[in-house]
Amino acid sequence: MPPTLDLSQSTHAKMIVSPPRLNLRRAASYQHEKATISASSSRFNFNHLMFSPPPSPGLPALVPRPRRSSTGPRPSRVLRLIAWIIGLVLATFVVRAVLKKNVQVPVVRWVLDDREEYEMVGQYVLPDFPTPIAVTDRSGRSKWTVSIPPTYDFPLTTKEYSDICAKCQEVAAHVRELHGRANPSQQAQTPYYYEDPYFLDVGDAEKRGLLPGVEGKAWKVTARAQDGHLVGDRADGLVDKSTCKTSLTFVLESTDAGLGPTLMMLWMAYGLAQREKRSFFIDDSRWAYGDYTAIFKAPPTPDCVPPPRHEMLPCPHNARHLVVSAATAPETFGNSFNLEYENLHRNNVDRERPLYDLARVGYESLFRLNDDDQPYVENRIKELRAMAKVTEGNYNDGMIVGVHIRHGDLHPYEYQYNGAYIPLNLYTQKAREIVEEYHNSSTTLGGEDVVAKQHSFAIVASDDPDVFETEEFSGSTRAQEQIKLASKQHIQKANPDKSVMHKFVDETFGWEGGFFASMFWNLGRTTINNANAGDELQTTLQPSAETMRLRGLIGRAYVLDLAVLGQASDAVICTMSAMGCRLLAVIMGWEKAMEDGRWVNIDGDYQWTALSF
Structure with missing residues (x-):
């Protein structure tokens, strides 16, 4: 072993002063470590003022590289240990949950009015208000549906119905992005009978465990607990009948005081239901004109019972059980509806003939005045x-x-x-x-x-x-x-006679x-x-x-x-x-x-x- 060169006794250290044309460099730049130059640091020295060439790659360093003193484990090691422990616990929980029979771990996302997206994971972690949600099952497939708590009052308010229709478009667009599919441009009109492949009806979502349904542990009431007031619905006469496969329910509530627009929408909704082979119901729970049967006779009664109220959705149109009201009329009778039913090959009034026929069907079946009128x-x-x-x-x-x-x-x-x-x-x-x-x-x-x-x-x-x-x-x-x-x-x-005293x-x-x-x-x-x-x-x-x-x-x-x-x-x-x-x-x-x-x-x-x- 060659003798170590001891320089500690030297009294004439050889120094090379950096020429003026050269920039001052820190010695740490050659040693690949950052030198602390704080004035308060105990390691502060004048090495950054001296120029020392890098050691030869073929010779060992004359002075061994100093090592930092440490009194305990580095913070990065502590953080890594904590992360490993947390990851192990989460992995154990997920494995146990997945191995359980009939248990799903859906990822639920929904959008609030401020356009802020929320995401929660859990079997029954759902918002306590009506809203469209995106769900991801344990296989990683993303779908979307509309969650309406069965305990919620039916019918929903006009604002809630309009908000749901607005959010349906946002959630549907979000799910399409998750599948890597581009959203249609604003100028392109979606066909009226377009069926979104990523939409799950409420009944299907319940069967897959993505929604708890009325039998789930999260709800302690049945869907009939908040059933509104469907005109002509008599539970005693429908005991032996099955639930309607598809339906359209028209809610008479409107912020418009006029009766005319409501009647036109009612007639067209009935004609549309007949065209689409849906059972038709009318709800007058909050109609400004009172009971429907005080003005008209009850509509024809379908040969089936109405569906659970939380399955009646205002959107999308291909929902199995659809709700139509003045608040959702632009969704149901908007531009895509006109493009579907108008006779585009005619420029005169014949162009509106298909829409007229829908209204005429509703008039013939529903415009039946009460027994006095x-x-x-x-x-x-x-x-x-x-x-x-x-x-x-x-x-x-x-x-x-x-x-x-x-x-x-x-x-x-x-x-x-x-x-x-x-x-x-x-x-x-x-x-x-x-x-x-x-x-x-x-x-x-x-x-x-x-x-x-x-x-x-x-x-x-x-x-x-x-x-x-x-x-x-x-x-x-x-x-x-x-x-x-x-x-x-x-x-x-x-x-x-104003002279007579009256109350x-x-x-x-x-x-x-x-x-x-x-x-x-x-x-x-x-x-x-x-x-x-x-x-x-x-x-x-x-x-x-x-x-x-x-x-x-x-x-x-x-x-x-x-x-x-x-x-x-x-x-x-x-x-x-x-x-x-x-x-x-x-x-x-x-x-x-x-x-x-x-x-x-x-x-x-x-x-x-x-x-x-």
């Missing part, structure tokens, strides 16, 4: 026909022209009248033109045409009681007189100007309560029994007008901006309304359409 409508139609009938021996009878006038908070489409209403003289002028054209184009003999014109008249229906007092319609006939909306002036005339009541109001949504929501409430309630709060406040009675009368008056105008009139004049006008076209029938041109719109150059979003 239906006999009145039949007698009223006979009475009006008798007034138009010409004496025996003439070939033509008089013509009945129905006039539907909508005022209130609804204004015309036509720009020049958008801030007001269509002038009443336009209605009367159009009515005279229709009568003249009808009788002049028909085959007549002698003076029979004049007699028929004398037996022609107009019947009027309006939400504005002041219309019947105007010069244009002062001599007209009301479509129906069973239920009439009164103005304040008429109410005060009915109680003229104090709130200020009298009538329907001057027509139907206003704010007036509808405030029926039966005092002005004090109205002042403290905003528009959104008014739609959610629990109405009193008297309020529901008044609302039911308004609904009955509306459908009575539609029934008499649509069934008794030879022609109808109305404005397309009013949904009642579109409903009248459906009641009249396609041949009479469209092919014969007896349905006349005087609100701009618009053709018939079912719904507008």
Whole structure:
């Protein structure tokens, strides 16, 4: 072993000063270690000011590399040990869980309103509110479904239904990304009957253990605990019947005070259910007009029982049990629906014929008035026909022209009248033109045409009681007189004696100007309560029994007008901006309304359409 060179006794260490053109370098850069140059460090020295060439690769270092002193294990070793222990525990837990029979370990993800995604792992770890979720089973396959706790109230609120439909698109897109499939562009329209291969219906998700279902340990109630109020559903008469394979349930609740849009959606939903061979149900739990059977007869009863309520989903459309409401109407009757059902090869009104046919099917099956109103409508139609009938021996009878006038908070489409209403003289002028054209184009003999014109008249229906007092319609006939909306002036005339002491009541109001949504929501409430309630709060406040009675009368008056105008009139004049006008076209029938041109719109150059979003 060669002797070690001892330099500790040398008194003249040889130093080489770095030339000015060379940069000062730290010795650690050649020893491949970082030297601490903190002024407070005990290892601080002047080695970084000296230039020492690297040792020869063929010779051993003269001075052995110093080693850091350590009094305990390095932190990295401690962390690694903890990580190994945690990993071992988790692996043991996962192996034991997977080996258990009928136990899944799904990964559940859901999206909240702030677009923040949450993820949890566990057998029954699910959100306690309705929302679409992405699930991953033990085989690593990602799917998505909609989780509605069976303990949740049915039907859901309109906001909850609309939120679910919005989140369905986000969760579906997320699952497609997990499978490496690109999401369709915003410009591409998804086909109406597109079936997402990654969507699991609630029943299928329960069978696979991805949702607990009503038999799971997480729920202590059955699906019937919160069953809403399905019209015509009688449990005692459906004991021996099985659950419907597919269904469509229409929820009547809407934030829109008007009855027309709800009726159009109801009729189209029924026609759609018949087209798709779904059982049809109606829920009126929170309908603003009260019980459905107070206005109409119950719909035809399917030969099966409704499904569990938590399986009724607002989206996607290929769900086994679908829920449709005003909140989800754009999802059900939106652009993809129009592309599927419209006749794209036609540019005239024939393009809307398939949509019209769906509504017509719903009208024929559902527009059946209650036992009090239906006999009145039949007698009223006979009475009006008798007034138009010409004496025996003439070939033509008089013509009945129905006039539907909508005022209130609804204004015309036509720009020049958008801030007001269509002038009443336009209605009367159009009515005279229709009568003249009808009788002049028909085959007549002698003076029979004049007699028929004398037996022609107009019947009027309006939400504005002041219309019947105007010069244009002062001599007209009301479509129906069973239920009439009164103005304040008429109410005060009915109680003229102010000298008699009466119990104090709130200020009298009538329907001057027509139907206003704010007036509808405030029926039966005092002005004090109205002042403290905003528009959104008014739609959610629990109405009193008297309020529901008044609302039911308004609904009955509306459908009575539609029934008499649509069934008794030879022609109808109305404005397309009013949904009642579109409903009248459906009641009249396609041949009479469209092919014969007896349905006349005087609100701009618009053709018939079912719904507008």
